[in-house]
Amino acid sequence: MSELRTRDVVESDLPAVLSIRARSFGPLGAGGEQWWQRVSGETLGGRMLAVVDESDTVVGAGRIRPFEQAWGGRHLRMGGVAGVYVEPSARGRGVATTLTRALVRRMGELGDVVSCLFPTTPTLYRRTGYEVGGVQTRTTYAGHLLRALGTSRGTAQVARGDGLRPARPEDAQRLHDQAREAGSRHGLSGPMVQSVATVRGALERNELIAYVVDGGHVVYDLSEHALTVEELVATTPEAAATLWGVVGSGSSAVPTVHTYLDPRDPVALVLGGLPETDVRQVPWMGRVIDLEAAWHGRGFNPHLSVEVDLVVSDAEAPRNSGRWTLAVSGGSGTATRTDGTPLRGDGDTRLSPDIASTGPADGEVLRVEARGLSALWCGWSVSRLRQAGLASGGTRDADAALDAAFAAQPFITEYF
Numbered sequence: 001m002s003e004l005r006t007r008d009v010v011e012s013d014l015p016a017v018l019s020i021r022a023r024s025f026g027p028l029g030a031g032g033e034q035w036w037q038r039v040s041g042e043t044l045g046g047r048m049l050a051v052v053d054e055s056d057t058v059v060g061a062g063r064i065r066p067f068e069q070a071w072g073g074r075h076l077r078m079g080g081v082a083g084v085y086v087e088p089s090a091r092g093r094g095v096a097t098t099l100t101r102a103l104v105r106r107m108g109e110l111g112d113v114v115s116c117l118f119p120t121t122p123t124l125y126r127r128t129g130y131e132v133g134g135v136q137t138r139t140t141y142a143g144h145l146l147r148a149l150g151t152s153r154g155t156a157q158v159a160r161g162d163g164l165r166p167a168r169p170e171d172a173q174r175l176h177d178q179a180r181e182a183g184s185r186h187g188l189s190g191p192m193v194q195s196v197a198t199v200r201g202a203l204e205r206n207e208l209i210a211y212v213v214d215g216g217h218v219v220y221d222l223s224e225h226a227l228t229v230e231e232l233v234a235t236t237p238e239a240a241a242t243l244w245g246v247v248g249s250g251s252s253a254v255p256t257v258h259t260y261l262d263p264r265d266p267v268a269l270v271l272g273g274l275p276e277t278d279v280r281q282v283p284w285m286g287r288v289i290d291l292e293a294a295w296h297g298r299g300f301n302p303h304l305s306v307e308v309d310l311v312v313s314d315a316e317a318p319r320n321s322g323r324w325t326l327a328v329s330g331g332s333g334t335a336t337r338t339d340g341t342p343l344r345g346d347g348d349t350r351l352s353p354d355i356a357s358t359g360p361a362d363g364e365v366l367r368v369e370a371r372g373l374s375a376l377w378c379g380w381s382v383s384r385l386r387q388a389g390l391a392s393g394g395t396r397d398a399d400a401a402l403d404a405a406f407a408a409q410p411f412i413t414e415y416f
């Protein structure tokens with residue numbers, strides 16, 4: 001195991017990768033074969049990497065799923081890291097660390113500007129610059145409360161003809177556009193938007209139940225125990241009421257409704273009752289892959305005007321390293337490298353380690369490593385970063401400017 005290297009997974013590696021998966025999570029369940037075909041098809045050819053030993057035997061693998069994620073209401077390219085597993089006999093020797101480093105590098109090459117993952121252990125990913133970004137929240141409602149929303153407003157809508165009907169595969173573009181537009185309208189950070197092809201595929205395979213209405217749609221699945229809302233988008237109170245009415249309409253048979261939505265979904269403002277106190281949260285971690293592009297792509301409050309310096313040291317994503325001036329104006333951001341430190345050649349793009357010497361006012365500039373940058377990106381305040389030992393230097397005034405610039409309450413609704 002002395003000579004570990006990483007390379008792209010090729011088709012002929014898939015049985016070996018699947019075997020390690022089985023030794024990590026057990027055999028594929030019902031429908032697992034099709035799922036495996038889909039995820040491997042999505043990532044083969046650049047988005048699935050393997051760690052191999054000196055005899056080219058695969059000892060670990062991981063995938064980068066091509067996602068879009070809202071940040072400040074604008075959608076960025078996000079690499080969703082999943083399927084990280086290591087052959088049990090090769091564990092504890094840095095295989096996963098080697099793999100994660102390679103995944104971060106690859107995302108930079110592919111143009112993914114941020115990354116997210118659901119960790120089983122945070123320490124592994126902290127090593128490569130990820131930090132806890134937020135949670136996926138499952139909130140539970142009594143179905144009859146949701147049904148009441150529909151009968152108070154939605155039924156009248158149906159009578160008037162509000163276009164309520166089951167969604168068809170050809171509605172995929174519409175569902176995608178509505179979800180994207182909702183992210184912008186609410187200025188959301190965190191949620192992912194499914195590609196049109198993914199939505200169409202799910203509708204074609206009848207994996208999910210979906211309804212459209214004028215001004216919105218709902219996507220849910222159903223078991224004998226509960227109905228689970230995966231997505232509900234509405235542009236008007238009437239559309240929301242109609243869709244919630246559909247969800248609640250089966251409360252006689254399935255009284256429990258789980259939702260994976262924005263923790264601040266406006267349904268909380270109209271419901272004639274409270275959600276159940278049993279809330280389930282699954283933490284996810286985020287990472288900035290390309291600060292300059294991510295800052296440029298992220299949306300900001302158009303009334304915010306900020307300019308603040310930040311020194312970043314990021315060994316795994318060296319193009320993040322350096323002294324930056326981050327500016328926000330008119331709802332857009334610019335990140336300008338202000339240390340003048342050039343990147344070295346392609347072979348070794350690490351910045352010289354002495355970015356410490358970035359000028360006379362260094363002590364006044366907040367300094368973070370990759371984890372601190374990722375936490376800041378995900379809306380953790382500088383005071384919290386300091387308490388966790390993830391930031392140093394800076395001034396109170398600059399802290400407040402950074403807090404305003406990075407302000408977000410990110411969440412993810414979909415587990416991957």
Ligand SMILES: CC(C)(COP(=O)(O)OP(=O)(O)OC[C@H]1O[C@@H](n2cnc3c(N)ncnc32)[C@H](O)[C@@H]1OP(=O)(O)O)[C@@H](O)C(=O)NCCC(=O)NCCS
Nearest residue numbers: 024084085086091092093094095096097119120121123124
């Ligand atoms: C988790 C897993 C990928 C780690 O692989 P690995 O090659 O042994 O990892 P590394 O040797 O690079 O270890 C890196 C760090 O991860 C952490 N880590 C690894 N296994 C861990 C475990 N079982 N529990 C808690 N932390 C663990 C440790 O902090 C470790 O550093 P340390 O050994 O210095 O303490 C591997 O155990 C595995 O395949 N597990 C089953 C599948 C899984 O959980 N995948 C992760 C999905 S997010």
